[in-house]
Amino acid sequence: MSSKNIRTVAVIGGGTMGNGIAHVMAQGGLDVVLVDLSADVLQRAVETIGKNLDRQVRKNRISEADRDATLARIRTETDRAAGVAEADLVVEAVPERAELKAEVFADLDAHAPAHAILASNTSSISITEIAASTSRPEKVIGMHFMNPVPVMKLVEVIRGLATDDETTARVMELSKALGKVPVEVNDYPGFVSNRVLMPMINEAVFALMEGVAEPEAIDTVMKLGMNHPMGPLALADLIGLDTCLNILEVLHRELGDDRYRPCPLLRKYVAAGWLGRKSGRGFHDYDG
Ligand code: CAA
Numbered sequence: 001m002s003s004k005n006i007r008t009v010a011v012i013g014g015g016t017m018g019n020g021i022a023h024v025m026a027q028g029g030l031d032v033v034l035v036d037l038s039a040d041v042l043q044r045a046v047e048t049i050g051k052n053l054d055r056q057v058r059k060n061r062i063s064e065a066d067r068d069a070t071l072a073r074i075r076t077e078t079d080r081a082a083g084v085a086e087a088d089l090v091v092e093a094v095p096e097r098a099e100l101k102a103e104v105f106a107d108l109d110a111h112a113p114a115h116a117i118l119a120s121n122t123s124s125i126s127i128t129e130i131a132a133s134t135s136r137p138e139k140v141i142g143m144h145f146m147n148p149v150p151v152m153k154l155v156e157v158i159r160g161l162a163t164d165d166e167t168t169a170r171v172m173e174l175s176k177a178l179g180k181v182p183v184e185v186n187d188y189p190g191f192v193s194n195r196v197l198m199p200m201i202n203e204a205v206f207a208l209m210e211g212v213a214e215p216e217a218i219d220t221v222m223k224l225g226m227n228h229p230m231g232p233l234a235l236a237d238l239i240g241l242d243t244c245l246n247i248l249e250v251l252h253r254e255l256g257d258d259r260y261r262p263c264p265l266l267r268k269y270v271a272a273g274w275l276g277r278k279s280g281r282g283f284h285d286y287d288g
Contacts, residue, residue, distance in 0.1 A: 006174055010035055010087040010112070012080065012104060014045035016278075017121050018093035020149025023049045025091075026073040027066075027150075028178040034076050035083035042076040049074065052150055080104075081111040088113070089174070091143055093121040096246050101125055102133040109134035117167055119143035123194055123243065124250040127160035127187045137162035141171050144191065145180075147238060155182045156193050189254040194247045201244055202263050204232035208283070209265040215283045233283035236266075237276035241283075245270050 007030060011022045014036035022034045022045070036042045053067040062070075077083035084090050090108050094100055101120065108118050118140045120130050131140035142158025155175040159168055168184065175182035185192050204218050213221070219231020228235075236244050245267060251260035269275075269282065276282030 006088040006117075006170065007031060008033070008086050008088050010084040010090045011093060012036075012083075012090060012108070013093040013095075014038070014041040014076075015093065015095075016147060017145060017149060019045035019048050020052075020147065021091050021093055021121065021145055022074055023052060023070070023150050024145075024178050024180070026070045027053075027062075030073065032074045033083045033087065034074055035078070035080050036076075037078060037080075039076075039078055042078065046071075046074065046076060052148075056150070080107060084108055084112040084116070086113070087116050089117045089119060089171075091119045091121060096122060096125060096243065098125050098129065101130050105130050105133045105140070109136060117141065117170060119171065121145055124190050124247045126189070126254075127158050127163070131160045131162055138164040139167050141167050142187070142191070143171055143175070144193065146193070153179075153181045154193075155180045156191055157182045157184045158187055158191050159184065160187050190247060190251045195251065198244060198247050198251060199260065201232045201236045201239075202248055202260075202266065205236070205263040205266045205283075208233065209263060237282035237284055237286070239276070240278055241266060241275050242270050 009025045009030050010033045011018050012035050014034055022032045026032045034042060034045060050071060053070055056062045057064055057067050090112050092104055094104055101122065105118060112118065118134060120127060120142055121144055122142060123144060127140065127142045131137035134140055137160065140160055141163050144156035144158060146152035146154050157168065157171055172182045190198065207213060207218055208215060215233045219234050222228050222231045245262050248260055248262040273279055274281045277286050280287045
């Protein structure tokens with residue numbers, strides 16, 4: 001079976017990444033079932049997809065008919081078993097907790113068709129470990145999209161220890177068909193993206209904590225000096241400071257090297273509930 005046979009995709013989790021993934025899959029012509037336990041989350045997810053499609057219409061990237069056809073290909077479902085029953089591919093985007101992923105994948109394995117590929121959008125949890133909670137580890141793979149999903153070209157495709165060549169080839173082919181650039185990497189803490197990105201963000205937080213410069217100054221140095229589209233602190237606010245802390249904890253624990261120790265100031269912000277854009281405040285202020 002090639003990726004041409006992937007017609008129906010179930011996306012598990014209607015948060016920022018889940019709605020972005022549903023958006024690009026539907027825009028690529030696939031039938032999408034967006035699954036979340038909360039009907040409210042699903043409603044907000046579909047509204048967000050609608051707003052992001054409108055933005056693409058305003059920029060003349062797509063027509064109004066494309067927008068309507070894309071939305072028409074997305075249906076929502078609160079019952080996970082029903083949501084994955086017809087899926088050729090499932091992409092999981094639930095919160096980054098290893099025990100939650102294990103529970104979700106055992107359930108996906110029980111309810112998705114035997115031929116279905118089970119992919120995770122995890123940013124740091126081991127694909128090999130996730131695969132071990134299923135009876136089809138050869139069909140389990142990482143499909144790591146970047147935020148904002150409709151804009152960012154990369155899909156980091158992560159092979160677990162047991163992932164087979166056919167599964168990898170189908171996911172690479174599908175990612176290309178969606179207009180993305182897939183890059184294959186092996187399963188190792190943080191993969192490539194966060195192994196390299198998070199130490200930079202963490203170092204920017206240390207620079208702030210040590211009084212080297214104000215947040216705006218740190219971001220401007222990296223934006224204008226290194227041509228990054230946004231500074232590391234603004235990027236941390238976009239990703240979510242709780243997510244950044246989680247990823248750093250995985251790197252620190254699993255690589256066992258103190259260079260990945262999360263900055264105490266990052267911990268303090270997360271403890272205060274200053275999580276970045278989603279909470280209205282992080283290293284920068286987003287109120288209003
Ligand atoms: N949906 C659809 N389109 C969107 C969008 C969304 N959610 N957000 C922005 N866009 C589009 C805009 O319409 C615009 O389109 P055109 O180029 O066609 O005009 C384009 O993206 C640029 O947007 P803006 O002009 O509004 O803003 P900008 O130029 O400041 O770009 C940005 C915004 C794309 C976020 C840019 O700042 C950027 O690339 N930042 C870095 C993002 C990044 O590094 N992401 C990776 C994070 S790490 C991660 O996700 C993985 C992990 O595991 C932690």
